[in-house]
Amino acid sequence: MEIDKDFVPATKKCIEIEELDDGCILYDTEKDEAHSLNITATSVWTCCDGKHSIKEIAAIVEECFEPKTKSTMEDIIKIVKAFSQKELLRS
Numbered sequence: 016m017e018i019d020k021d022f023v024p025a026t027k028k029c030i031e032i033e034e035l036d037d038g039c040i041l042y043d044t045e046k047d048e049a050h051s052l053n054i055t056a057t058s059v060w061t062c063c064d065g066k067h068s069i070k071e072i073a074a075i076v077e078e079c080f081e082p083k084t085k086s087t088m089e090d091i092i093k094i095v096k097a098f099s100q101k102e103l104l105r106s
Contacts, residue, residue: 016099016106018095018096019069020068020069020070020092021068021070022068022095023065023066023067023068023069024063024069024095024099024104025064025105026060026063026098026103026104027043027045027104027105028105029043029044029045030042030043030044031044034057037054038051038056038057039051039052039060040052041060046102050101050103055076055080055090056094056097058075058076058079058080059072059076059091059094059095059098062076063095063098065105069088069091069095072091072095073088076091
């Protein structure tokens with residue numbers, strides 16, 4: 016699966032989320048695995064609804080966090096690739 020700015024990520028349905036003050040814990044009920052996310056990755060996760068492209072997610076994240084950087088798109092792609100490698104996204 017190619018993950019670029021036009022990719023539209025969608026999370027698997029078997030993932031439970033526990034929100035924390037500084038991020039969240041994802042629990043994959045199929046694999047019995049937990050994953051800890053920081054606040055930025057949590058923001059990206061909540062946008063992985065199968066409706067927003069990475070380009071759109073990057074715009075949302077840029078609105079929420081300061082300072083704005085030129086690497087936001089690259090950072091979002093890295094985060095989504097990590098979600099994919101951990102098999103947290105639908106294929």
